[in-house]
Amino acid sequence: MSTISAVAAHDDHHGPEKGLLRWVKTTNHKDIGTLYLWFAFSMLLLGGAFAMGIRAELLHPGLQLMEPQFFNQLTTMHGLIMVFGAIMPAFVGLANWLIPMMIGAPDMALPRLNNWSFWILPFAGAILLSTFFMEGGAPAFGWTFYAPLSTSFAPDSTDFFIFAIHLLGFSSIMGAINIIATVLNMRAPEMRLMDMPLFVWTWLVTAFLLIGAMPVLAGAVTMMLTDRNFGTAFFDATGGGDPVLFQHIFWFFGHPEVYIMILPAFGVISHILPTFARKPLFGYSSMVYATASIAFLSYIVWAHHMFLTGMPVAAELYFMYATMLIAVPTGVKVFNWVATIWKGSMTFETPMLWALSFVMLFTIGGFSGLMLGIVPADIQYHDTYFVVAHFHYVLVTGALWGIIAAVFYWLPKWTGRMYNETLGKVHFWWAVISVNVVFFPQHFLGLAGMPRRIPDYSLQFADFNYISSIGAFAFGLSFVLFTYIVVDCIRNGKPADSRPWYSAKGLEWTLSSPAPYHSFNTPPSRADILAESQHS
Amino acid sequence: MKQLLTLTGAITALMSSKAAIAEYGLNMTKGVSTISGDIYSLHMMVFWVCLAIGVVVFGAMFYSIINHRKSKGVKAAHFHESTTVEFIWTGIPILILVAMAIPASKVLIDAEVLDKADMTVKVTGHQWKWQYDYPEEGIGFMSNLAQSSRDATKLDDKPENYLLEVDKRLVLPVDTKVRFLITSNDVIHSWWVPAFAVKQDANPGFINDAWAEITEEGTYRGQCAELCGKDHGYMPIVVDVISKDAFATWVTEQQADKAAAAASATKTWYEDELFANGETIYNANCSGCHQKDGSGIPGVFPAMKGSNITNGPAADHLNIVINGKGGMPSFKMLGDADLASVITYERRAFGNNGSVVQPSDVTSAR
Amino acid sequence: MSNQNYYIPHGTYWPIIGSIGISTMFVGFANLIHDVSWGAPVMGLGLTILVFMLFGWLGTVVNESISGIYNKQVDRTFRWGMSWFIFSEVMFFAAFFGALFYARILSVPWLDGAGNNMFTPELWEGFKATWPLVNTPGAIGQSGTAFSTGFELVNPWGLPAINTALLLSSGVTITYAHHALRKDHRNALIAWMIATIVLGVLFLGFQITEYGHAYHEGLKLTSGIYGSTFYLLTGFHGFHVTVGAIMLTVILYRIQKGHFNSENHFAFEGVAWYWHFVDVVWLGLFVFVYWL
Numbered sequence A: 001m002s003t004i005s006a007v008a009a010h011d012d013h014h015g016p017e018k019g020l021l022r023w024v025k026t027t028n029h030k031d032i033g034t035l036y037l038w039f040a041f042s043m044l045l046l047g048g049a050f051a052m053g054i055r056a057e058l059l060h061p062g063l064q065l066m067e068p069q070f071f072n073q074l075t076t077m078h079g080l081i082m083v084f085g086a087i088m089p090a091f092v093g094l095a096n097w098l099i100p101m102m103i104g105a106p107d108m109a110l111p112r113l114n115n116w117s118f119w120i121l122p123f124a125g126a127i128l129l130s131t132f133f134m135e136g137g138a139p140a141f142g143w144t145f146y147a148p149l150s151t152s153f154a155p156d157s158t159d160f161f162i163f164a165i166h167l168l169g170f171s172s173i174m175g176a177i178n179i180i181a182t183v184l185n186m187r188a189p190e191m192r193l194m195d196m197p198l199f200v201w202t203w204l205v206t207a208f209l210l211i212g213a214m215p216v217l218a219g220a221v222t223m224m225l226t227d228r229n230f231g232t233a234f235f236d237a238t239g240g241g242d243p244v245l246f247q248h249i250f251w252f253f254g255h256p257e258v259y260i261m262i263l264p265a266f267g268v269i270s271h272i273l274p275t276f277a278r279k280p281l282f283g284y285s286s287m288v289y290a291t292a293s294i295a296f297l298s299y300i301v302w303a304h305h306m307f308l309t310g311m312p313v314a315a316e317l318y319f320m321y322a323t324m325l326i327a328v329p330t331g332v333k334v335f336n337w338v339a340t341i342w343k344g345s346m347t348f349e350t351p352m353l354w355a356l357s358f359v360m361l362f363t364i365g366g367f368s369g370l371m372l373g374i375v376p377a378d379i380q381y382h383d384t385y386f387v388v389a390h391f392h393y394v395l396v397t398g399a400l401w402g403i404i405a406a407v408f409y410w411l412p413k414w415t416g417r418m419y420n421e422t423l424g425k426v427h428f429w430w431a432v433i434s435v436n437v438v439f440f441p442q443h444f445l446g447l448a449g450m451p452r453r454i455p456d457y458s459l460q461f462a463d464f465n466y467i468s469s470i471g472a473f474a475f476g477l478s479f480v481l482f483t484y485i486v487v488d489c490i491r492n493g494k495p496a497d498s499r500p501w502y503s504a505k506g507l508e509w510t511l512s513s514p515a516p517y518h519s520f521n522t523p524p525s526r527a528d529i530l531a532e533s534q535h536s
Numbered sequence B: 001m002k003q004l005l006t007l008t009g010a011i012t013a014l015m016s017s018k019a020a021i022a023e024y025g026l027n028m029t030k031g032v033s034t035i036s037g038d039i040y041s042l043h044m045m046v047f048w049v050c051l052a053i054g055v056v057v058f059g060a061m062f063y064s065i066i067n068h069r070k071s072k073g074v075k076a077a078h079f080h081e082s083t084t085v086e087f088i089w090t091g092i093p094i095l096i097l098v099a100m101a102i103p104a105s106k107v108l109i110d111a112e113v114l115d116k117a118d119m120t121v122k123v124t125g126h127q128w129k130w131q132y133d134y135p136e137e138g139i140g141f142m143s144n145l146a147q148s149s150r151d152a153t154k155l156d157d158k159p160e161n162y163l164l165e166v167d168k169r170l171v172l173p174v175d176t177k178v179r180f181l182i183t184s185n186d187v188i189h190s191w192w193v194p195a196f197a198v199k200q201d202a203n204p205g206f207i208n209d210a211w212a213e214i215t216e217e218g219t220y221r222g223q224c225a226e227l228c229g230k231d232h233g234y235m236p237i238v239v240d241v242i243s244k245d246a247f248a249t250w251v252t253e254q255q256a257d258k259a260a261a262a263a264s265a266t267k268t269w270y271e272d273e274l275f276a277n278g279e280t281i282y283n284a285n286c287s288g289c290h291q292k293d294g295s296g297i298p299g300v301f302p303a304m305k306g307s308n309i310t311n312g313p314a315a316d317h318l319n320i321v322i323n324g325k326g327g328m329p330s331f332k333m334l335g336d337a338d339l340a341s342v343i344t345y346e347r348r349a350f351g352n353n354g355s356v357v358q359p360s361d362v363t364s365a366r
Numbered sequence C: 001m002s003n004q005n006y007y008i009p010h011g012t013y014w015p016i017i018g019s020i021g022i023s024t025m026f027v028g029f030a031n032l033i034h035d036v037s038w039g040a041p042v043m044g045l046g047l048t049i050l051v052f053m054l055f056g057w058l059g060t061v062v063n064e065s066i067s068g069i070y071n072k073q074v075d076r077t078f079r080w081g082m083s084w085f086i087f088s089e090v091m092f093f094a095a096f097f098g099a100l101f102y103a104r105i106l107s108v109p110w111l112d113g114a115g116n117n118m119f120t121p122e123l124w125e126g127f128k129a130t131w132p133l134v135n136t137p138g139a140i141g142q143s144g145t146a147f148s149t150g151f152e153l154v155n156p157w158g159l160p161a162i163n164t165a166l167l168l169s170s171g172v173t174i175t176y177a178h179h180a181l182r183k184d185h186r187n188a189l190i191a192w193m194i195a196t197i198v199l200g201v202l203f204l205g206f207q208i209t210e211y212g213h214a215y216h217e218g219l220k221l222t223s224g225i226y227g228s229t230f231y232l233l234t235g236f237h238g239f240h241v242t243v244g245a246i247m248l249t250v251i252l253y254r255i256q257k258g259h260f261n262s263e264n265h266f267a268f269e270g271v272a273w274y275w276h277f278v279d280v281v282w283l284g285l286f287v288f289v290y291w292l
């Protein structure tokens, strides 16, 4: 039926508008993707700069640079900015750029809403950052903002923080709705669900997680708002509430949230490995099922962050078992990746290096996650640097690694130019070595008993903190090189082919490089789709 | 990638060598309670299992990376699916996990369930100090970060046990089943002594319990393990575990001290006595928020210097310190003499000129 | 006719206007809470901008819709979009229902020593767990609690039952309206729409009356966890009914303008779905907040 076909609407096949207003008004998925990616990158630098502040203060025992209250503000803002400002927007940016191209669509399903999803972010970010300049300072209660530290005991700026979270929530929910509508409704008519590339699959599942989780976070901050200002008693035992209730609501959002930050990265890796191993992805359908299982399980394990809140033993046992189960589908993914490269014919261009190291380093983070899930052992690990090490392995060498790998992999498609391969490799080795120097010693610190979120520590922790801080400065510097590589590619890169990577599969490679402003004016045929699919 | 392998290898070697563990504190402590050893073994078991899986998975990866590369002229195979292997690598991890879950459940139940305790200690978290009460013995006290640590935060020269020393330690008898009743007066704290394998959140309005039977005499140190505000890093825990006899003696001494303090609260004090005692109490209990020089932190903690309350009627001042208000905790657990001292100190120091408050005023204000 | 193509709009200013509006509103609100004098006017300004944006944006969509540039596929996009938006609303309410169940089943009994909390009652001498929690732990034997105490319960079989009947029948009337629309029975359609709106407005009126009673009997936001869950759940529900009623009115206006026909009326259906959602939430409220 021809009415269903997806063809760009304009009779006038115009390109982008000129000038700055183009970016404000745009409804084009590529423009919006670009906005997201640059926004996320600047937030990464800012959140990273906060991390540098944290590591500088922790370089030596004692208070050197800042007061404890300011240190807590930095920790809190670092966590919030990285999670909500850097990682999540970066993945939405990738989704915007890639999903329409991967499913043979002209654009996203709701282009105007797409613009709004993005343009809420800078405002939310500005409100959040403005709290630094308010009396009493920025929020200092950690990115998990447990009540009552965030209710009765927090500065006035907290209410601005609450509204910033509301705005971020709107943005994410609208973005997720858009992605679901795009994937379900804008696919080339000949593309079945089980023909979709894995990045599209993982994002579809992620979008469901977002729609399920973000409103719950909005509920949590709303209760905070009324507890703080209108006399309700949700988190106050004197009125019959319970501070631990806050944690349940927060983690009901928070645990799916961490998978929101990793599933799209899983998708990216599932594209890169087959390309450079010159071999189809192993176990396409089990990858899809594993993604869905992880998403399902992520809704029923939240209290593994709360093993020490005084839950009944039965609940602890249940949450321990459920948490351990997540290792199974995640393991399936890891094994499928290994089977994908097995007996391939590998070359090691920059994206491949990032993808291979992702598999290893993420798995290390997964192992420490599994250890944290063992309740009696978590008695000793909880709220120590062991947890910090765990989540940086899954977030930095997991989520962020996936993003950087994606940038190198699709940069030629976005810009029409190749980046400098030698510099790319130098940057990779620099980053992969230094990142381990930052975060590996933190396992030891945690096991030896260093609590997290402290500005100052006793002397037996001095050596490893020193190593970790030096590693952090080195890792931070690697981003200067990264910025250079990207800018150099945009400005001076050699022109790229439409399919710059040997044997890369996917509809996006059938488009010219740089990709045309409106991706697919005519939907690809069944034959094209099958030829580019991941399971043939 | 190779560097990574060497790094991981070197670190594993370090971890398995006993000497290194002692020197650098690389691993979890075995502890001194009846449970802590089990937890340590569980931790090591899970660690070795993960390491073994890691060796297999990363081994396969490295083998493939080394051998299946284009530069060696390898042609890519084309297999991409096998239901059998998918079943195998779903099944085996499940078996491994079940094998882990069984001992984990056992240790958990041991750690959580205590039928009968020999004694009870109530632990109350405050911003940023711990209060210990022995309900059966009728004694109790506050335990603050030691002044020597507090003074040294900005010095190069750190005292021994920097940040891990308190002005008054918790004292417990050895080989006794102690039940800890843990709660909080303000925000959530978490009472953690690694050597006992006890870490339990202190939730305001609820009482959690935990227990330990400590098998070796000695001094054990821990820290607050839940972000509780500005000085979360500065509320250590120090426990002296002593013989049962020594403990009995210690309890008698404490009870005598308490009686003496009660007696001194009925007499009238000189202003300079109050002021001197008040300064110590202020620095230990109040300076964390209102600052040593009474300047407070604008927007968070009001200044004592020039405040309407410290310079106004004593009744208001007594009321806020005894009952608390919002972020200001209640200090009713301090003795009458100490409260009178600290209030007098606040009213006379920092250039304030409020009136002197006597212990008897506190008694009647309660 | 370009009806074969998926309609991709040109650049638009509405989103950025919306962002300015909503952030102005929130900044104003946050300042209002902290008694800053310009808080209220700034919040009002933000709200005005937001409403202006909504009219402008949706107006554009309406014009595009009647000019016929949308095809079936666009229609399906709107359907997916609306369904998942409603699902996100469901999850928002789920957070508050979760809080209600947690308080009833766990935290209130725990404060009285249930489960593994046998030591907790030490802190709350004389406290007895009951639901509804009329006497909060802080109000018993403790001085200086912020929570007022002692209130009369709302009788579920009075106004709430009437309200249940009203909302349920409004669900029926809107379904009749839909049938009429599908058969192009314009007069019946308008009559059923008016009936639905009237029922919704009646509901709101009774709800306000009931708030008045409850408040008079001492049940306030500050009455502890019962008041908290009661007012936030019913309050957010009432807010959604208000929004739904406004949307229904707009749809009625558009019906009169002849925007819909038996084939093409997604806007009507979207609002109808929303109205049913509000209905279902009320059933949950009636059962768990008022009745059981």
Ligand code: HEA
Residues within 6 Å of the ligand: A144, A258, A259, A261, A262, A304, A305, A323, A324, A326, A327, A328, A330, A331, A332, A334, A362, A363, A364, A365, A366, A367, A368, A369, A370, A372, A373, A374, A378, A381, A382, A383, A387, A390, A391, A394, A395, A398, A399, B050, B053, B057, B093, B094, B096, B097
């Ligand atoms: C991208 C984000 C991300 C991801 C993917 C994960 C993945 C996992 N996390 Fe993590 N986690 C965080 C982000 C993430 N986490 C964050 C941010 C925090 C701290 C929040 C805060 O307090 O601030 C945290 C904290 C955290 C805790 C709380 C610790 C505490 O505070 O005491 C726990 C406890 O159970 C946990 C468990 C797990 C588990 C079991 C997984 C699993 O999904 C891992 C599964 C993967 C593997 C196991 C490896 C691969 C599998 C195989 C090779 C198969 C074979 C393996 C076996 C059979 C063992 N995480």
Ligand code: HEA
Residues within 6 Å of the ligand: A044, A045, A046, A047, A048, A049, A051, A052, A054, A055, A075, A076, A078, A079, A080, A082, A083, A087, A141, A142, A143, A144, A388, A392, A395, A396, A400, A438, A452, A453, A454, A455, A472, A473, A474, A475, A476, A477, A479, A480
């Ligand atoms: C989501 C992703 C994410 C990412 C990418 C990171 C990245 C980093 N984090 Fe992360 N971190 C979190 C999420 C993340 N973090 C969260 C959720 C918490 C918990 C917060 C809480 O407790 O509430 C946390 C907490 C946290 C702590 C614990 C703080 C504490 O408990 O007190 C530390 C300490 O070392 C730390 C360090 C780092 C470092 C060194 C990086 C590096 O990878 C950063 C590298 C990037 C840059 C450095 C920026 C780029 C470079 C420049 C701007 C050029 C200038 C460079 C120099 C000045 C050298 N983080």
Ligand code: CUA
Residues within 6 Å of the ligand: B125, B126, B128, B188, B189, B190, B224, B225, B226, B227, B228, B229, B231, B232, B233, B235
């Ligand atoms: Cu008390 Cu942290």
Ligand SMILES: [Cu+2]
Residues within 6 Å of the ligand: A254, A255, A258, A302, A304, A305
């Ligand atoms: Cu989790």
